[in-house]
Amino acid sequence: MDPHVRELLDLLVRWVHLIAGIMWVGNSMLFNWLDRNLVKTPDAKDDVEGEMWMLHSGGFYHVVKQQLSPGQMPSILHWFKWQSYSTWISGIFMLAIVYYMGDGAFMVDPSVSAISPNVAIAVGIGALVGGWLVYDLLWRSPLGKGRTAVALSLALAGGIVFLLTSLLSGRAAYIHVGAMLGTLMAGNVFFHIIPSQRQLVAAVEGGQKPDPAIAWQAKKRSIHNNYMTFPMLFIMVSNHFPGTFAQQFNWLILGVIIVAGATVRHWLNIRFNFPQWRPALAATLVVAVVLLFGLMQPRKAPSRHEDASHAPVAFAQARAVIDLRCASCHSAKPTDPSFLQAPAGVAFDTPEQIMRFAERIKVRAVLSQSMPLANKTAMTPDERTLLGHWIDQGAGVE
Numbered sequence: 001m002d003p004h005v006r007e008l009l010d011l012l013v014r015w016v017h018l019i020a021g022i023m024w025v026g027n028s029m030l031f032n033w034l035d036r037n038l039v040k041t042p043d044a045k046d047d048v049e050g051e052m053w054m055l056h057s058g059g060f061y062h063v064v065k066q067q068l069s070p071g072q073m074p075s076i077l078h079w080f081k082w083q084s085y086s087t088w089i090s091g092i093f094m095l096a097i098v099y100y101m102g103d104g105a106f107m108v109d110p111s112v113s114a115i116s117p118n119v120a121i122a123v124g125i126g127a128l129v130g131g132w133l134v135y136d137l138l139w140r141s142p143l144g145k146g147r148t149a150v151a152l153s154l155a156l157a158g159g160i161v162f163l164l165t166s167l168l169s170g171r172a173a174y175i176h177v178g179a180m181l182g183t184l185m186a187g188n189v190f191f192h193i194i195p196s197q198r199q200l201v202a203a204v205e206g207g208q209k210p211d212p213a214i215a216w217q218a219k220k221r222s223i224h225n226n227y228m229t230f231p232m233l234f235i236m237v238s239n240h241f242p243g244t245f246a247q248q249f250n251w252l253i254l255g256v257i258i259v260a261g262a263t264v265r266h267w268l269n270i271r272f273n274f275p276q277w278r279p280a281l282a283a284t285l286v287v288a289v290v291l292l293f294g295l296m297q298p299r300k301a302p303s304r305h306e307d308a309s310h311a312p313v314a315f316a317q318a319r320a321v322i323d324l325r326c327a328s329c330h331s332a333k334p335t336d337p338s339f340l341q342a343p344a345g346v347a348f349d350t351p352e353q354i355m356r357f358a359e360r361i362k363v364r365a366v367l368s369q370s371m372p373l374a375n376k377t378a379m380t381p382d383e384r385t386l387l388g389h390w391i392d393q394g395a396g397v398e
């Protein structure tokens, strides 16, 4: 596809994805919060499960959660499903536009594994489909109850994180774990929540009492979705942080994020009847931040030539490396066929541009080594050391 068209598509689909995702997650948060704050007053009727008053945008809202008696179906009933479907569909389009089209440069990293981009794409799609099948079967099976099921789900998530980070580029591995969580969430809506709701509506319309087991089935999957939101939202922004995905311990960092994100969600969910939630939340945050601080330490710059570490590096030497390894993409007119413009607006055509970005060059090419992209231009460790020294010595252009 023409890179210009691809960039425009990426922009539009990303925008839709963000809007739909905010609406979906917003609904999920609001309804979970509602459920935990509804109050059943002593004089409430039997069919009332709880009610509350809210104040928003200058108006008072009275919400009542109640069971419907047979035949009592209201004439207008609002469903919430397109937020979820459009988030998932736009997300899949984005995977295709950013990761699968073009030459799959984001999918593979020769320093991680030697698989081809096509195999990597198959692994990524397999993780989405396989992830759903395994998760759904687990929670439908006799094992799918209580703590065993939670422990098994976390172990499976850990396994998939490890597998993907040892096959795909760190960045692609992260986004595919996120896409898998998104697929589980959308699958829960499509295969469980909405069908259960259809059954509830059909029962009321057919003059029968709705089966509470069906309502519980929908609620359970909705709670799963609620726990997945925080980790998934982190993964959505993670590609701005090579300090997470472009690390030797990227799998452990993602593991910490998933467990910490879900645990924070848990304290927030039970805070209304768990008085110690504040210390528990604070402890979770402190442990997670300390772990992340330790794990996200930049890699030691490769220093094979200890004795050369103080030898002055001339700008001409640094520039030669950048011309050779970076300029095919980072130029006003890239020669790499995947890019029409300098990626991220970063070009290294003039000494001033190179100087201006010196700090980011160090972060991306020396510390996190997440540039060149997929090491497409085969940069060597010695060249990274050389750039590091040039920057440490002040990144001068003399």
Ligand code: HEC
Binding pocket: 105, 322, 325, 326, 327, 328, 329, 330, 336, 343, 344, 346, 357, 360, 361, 364, 365, 371, 372, 373, 376, 377, 379
């Ligand atoms: C094959 C193409 C390609 C090559 C070669 C390449 N880059 Fe990049 N670069 C990208 C893409 C795509 C992005 C935007 C995505 C991202 O930030 O990961 C980017 C973004 C950047 C950014 C801006 C984002 C930030 O973190 O500040 C910097 C700086 C950068 N690259 C440095 C380098 C350096 C230094 C080299 C050479 C050692 C290099 N790149 C080689 C494709 C490339």
